[in-house]
Amino acid sequence: MSDASLLEVRGLKKYFPIEEGLLRRVVGHVRAVDQVSLSIGKGRTLGLVGESGSGKTTLGRCVLRAIDLTAGEILFHHDGATTDLAQLSRRGMREFRKHLQMIFQDPYSSLDPRKTIFDIVSEPLRIHRIAKGRELEDRVRTALELVGLDVRYMKRFPHAFSGGQRQRIGIARALSINPQLIVCDEAVSALDVSVQAQILNLLNDLQEEFNLTYLFIAHDLSVVEHVSDDVAVMYVGKLVEQAPTQALFARPRHPYTEALLSAIPRPDPDQPLPETGGIEGELPDPANPPSGCYFHPRCPYAEAICREAEPPLVQVAPQHTAACHFAEELELNGLEN
Amino acid sequence: MSDVVLEVKDLHTYFELEEGTLKAVNGVSFSIRKNRTLGVVGESGCGKSVTAQSIMRITPKKNSKISGQILLHRASGAVDLARLDEDGDEMRDLRGREIAMIFQEPMTAFSPVHTVGNQIMEALFVHGERDKSAARKRVIALLDEVGIPAPERRIDEYSFQLSGGMRQRSMIAMAIVLNPRLLIADEPTTALDVTIQSQILRLMKRLQRDNGMAIMFITHDLGVIATMADDVAVMYLGKIVEYGAARQIFKDPKHPYTKGLIRSIPKFGATDGAHLATIEGTVPVPLDPPDACPFANRCGEFIAGKCDVRMPAAVTVAPGHSVSCVLYE
Numbered sequence: 001m002s003d004a005s006l007l008e009v010r011g012l013k014k015y016f017p018i019e020e021g022l023l024r025r026v027v028g029h030v031r032a033v034d035q036v037s038l039s040i041g042k043g044r045t046l047g048l049v050g051e052s053g054s055g056k057t058t059l060g061r062c063v064l065r066a067i068d069l070t071a072g073e074i075l076f077h078h079d080g081a082t083t084d085l086a087q088l089s090r091r092g093m094r095e096f097r098k099h100l101q102m103i104f105q106d107p108y109s110s111l112d113p114r115k116t117i118f119d120i121v122s123e124p125l126r127i128h129r130i131a132k133g134r135e136l137e138d139r140v141r142t143a144l145e146l147v148g149l150d151v152r153y154m155k156r157f158p159h160a161f162s163g164g165q166r167q168r169i170g171i172a173r174a175l176s177i178n179p180q181l182i183v184c185d186e187a188v189s190a191l192d193v194s195v196q197a198q199i200l201n202l203l204n205d206l207q208e209e210f211n212l213t214y215l216f217i218a219h220d221l222s223v224v225e226h227v228s229d230d231v232a233v234m235y236v237g238k239l240v241e242q243a244p245t246q247a248l249f250a251r252p253r254h255p256y257t258e259a260l261l262s263a264i265p266r267p268d269p270d271q272p273l274p275e276t277g278g279i280e281g282e283l284p285d286p287a288n289p290p291s292g293c294y295f296h297p298r299c300p301y302a303e304a305i306c307r308e309a310e311p312p313l314v315q316v317a318p319q320h321t322a323a324c325h326f327a328e329e330l331e332l333n334g335l336e337n
Numbered sequence: 338m339s340d341v342v343l344e345v346k347d348l349h350t351y352f353e354l355e356e357g358t359l360k361a362v363n364g365v366s367f368s369i370r371k372n373r374t375l376g377v378v379g380e381s382g383c384g385k386s387v388t389a390q391s392i393m394r395i396t397p398k399k400n401s402k403i404s405g406q407i408l409l410h411r412a413s414g415a416v417d418l419a420r421l422d423e424d425g426d427e428m429r430d431l432r433g434r435e436i437a438m439i440f441q442e443p444m445t446a447f448s449p450v451h452t453v454g455n456q457i458m459e460a461l462f463v464h465g466e467r468d469k470s471a472a473r474k475r476v477i478a479l480l481d482e483v484g485i486p487a488p489e490r491r492i493d494e495y496s497f498q499l500s501g502g503m504r505q506r507s508m509i510a511m512a513i514v515l516n517p518r519l520l521i522a523d524e525p526t527t528a529l530d531v532t533i534q535s536q537i538l539r540l541m542k543r544l545q546r547d548n549g550m551a552i553m554f555i556t557h558d559l560g561v562i563a564t565m566a567d568d569v570a571v572m573y574l575g576k577i578v579e580y581g582a583a584r585q586i587f588k589d590p591k592h593p594y595t596k597g598l599i600r601s602i603p604k605f606g607a608t609d610g611a612h613l614a615t616i617e618g619t620v621p622v623p624l625d626p627p628d629a630c631p632f633a634n635r636c637g638e639f640i641a642g643k644c645d646v647r648m649p650a651a652v653t654v655a656p657g658h659s660v661s662c663v664l665y666e
Contacts, residue, residue, distance in 0.1 A: 280536070
């Protein structure tokens with residue numbers, strides 16, 4: 001996998017200090033992202049799922065160096081060279097950021113209401129001094145056409161656009177400087193179903209055309225299944241399972257993945273959620289996680305060892321890893337059954 | 338049909354704005370029976386939340402106008418909520434006792450300066466309870482019933498001390514404390530994670546089985562509707578465009594909008610990278626809408642001279658299944 005990969009994250013950690021008292025003494029740490037390693041092949045989509053508080057957004061931000069990480073490597077393979085983003089200075093990162101872009105969840109707060117569409121979409125090009133004057137305008141025009149927006153609206157302000165159109169503007173902004181990797185953080189969650197489908201199709205078309213690589217962070221598993229080649233599942237800052245999409249949905253190897261899949265309400269009255277069973281409890285406090293496997297208090301298969309020892313992430317099938325003491329033995333249910 | 342709890346007939350809720358009349362709800366009729374769940378589904382701006390707010394009579398007093406009938410059937414006869422004074426004693430008494438509502442964002446439903454327990458007990462006191470310790474016992478039992486661990490401790494906590502799921506459970510407890518016959522749930526699980534959502538949906542089903550309340554469940558999520566609803570009303574731009582049993586709507590949708598909605602959700606196991614079906618365009622704003630099919634300008638089966646000249650009548654295509662579309666007239 002790694003020879004064709006664009007991005008490789010190794011042992012990424014992001015700890016937030018917990019401060020207390022007048023002197024802001026550090027009394028502990030929230031391990032928002034803890035020893036996460038993953039890689040994304042060029043032109044592929046890695047879906048990153050987990051409940052709120054699992055650390056998926058923090059991981060996405062660390063990859064872009066929008067926040068500083070505590071430890072780890074973020075290897076970016078481009079033009080035959082490998083760059084560790086974690087080692088770059090702020091200035092170096094600013095230069096490098098043209099290869100990495102982000103699409104945000106909320107199309108209302110992610111666009112500056114006082115700027116025209118032209119200003120918004122041209123901003124990355126101006127910051128990186130890639131184009132100006134006539135060429136700048138042409139590039140913005142091209143980007144807007146790519147995402148299906150009428151170029152006549154270039155001088156308008158964001159408030160004149162619907163949620164779906166705003167999301168297209170955000171995508172045009174990300175695309176304008178031909179990035180390699182786009183981090184999509186809940187990019188379609190705020191949209192209506194019919195509009196969501198339009199945006200998913202657009203992302204798919206753009207990926208095919210430009211060989212884009214996506215880190216697709218989302219909580220909606222049906223959307224993730226649709227767009228992703230591979231899926232990584234996070235729980236309280238740790239990666240608990242990673243596999244090619246079909247393998248993960250057909251036969252999950254971690255009980256948490258099974259629980260997530262079984263909780264999805266299906267749009268079919270003949271497959272209602274079971275009235276009993278299902279996963280109980282809530283995500284533990286990441287500042288004070290349980291012993292052993294973090295999932296053991298909610299896990300229906302937990303045994304003594306799960307309370308005592310943290311399970312390592314091990315390979316259970318080709319390209320399929322899981323962090324569960326019983327990953328090999330358990331016959332977990334996927335979606336086919 | 339003696340078990341009909343609520344009957345809405347030709348409801349219109351208009352907002353007078355500077356730009357014109359916003360017809361948020363534009364001629365909606367349905368009924369909800371005891372022990373049954375009516376799912377109301379539609380995209381943002383379709384009028385599903387305003388329909389609920391109209392029934393509760395909590396639309397903004399300043400510029401909203403309600404017409405039509407909202408009949409609440411009781412043993413003593415029917416009362417038309419549309420004719421009641423929204424601030425009057427009768428409406429106040431009906432809220433909570435007969436009809437209760439839960440919302441998407443439980444953080445804003447609770448006051449941050451009172452404990453959760455006091456706010457739930459308040460409902461009991463307002464509606465006639467005198468005995469403080471009896472009220473407290475009742476609320477502790479209720480918190481236990483909705484699945485809140487250590488209820489005798491949680492009752493004295495504030496809403497910000499609870500997780501999203503626990504807050505939603507507390508709001509459900511507050512809604513059902515007076516045993517209402519109708520519970521209106523407006524996107525109650527939209528802000529929750531999928532595992533917590535399934536816990537809350539299960540809880541609502543159990544409560545309905547135990548006390549037989551009617552539920553009006555509003556959501557944009559077709560998966561949640563399929564799990565919860567007995568009957569489904571599909572709303573678009575202030576109108577119900579299709580109505581039927583959940584199986585009819587999901588297995589045999591008739592209206593081009595319903596078909597489009599169902600096709601546009603990603604299906605598990607579909608071919609990798611396949612294109613999703615979409616509905617072109619976006620939901621328009623119902624400002625002074627023409628008297629025609631609201632979906633006409635986005636519809637793939639649009640017929641000029643028919644769809645854009647008048648509103649199609651609701652046609653019954655099967656027992657209990659009706660659709661408003663010229664294709665079926």
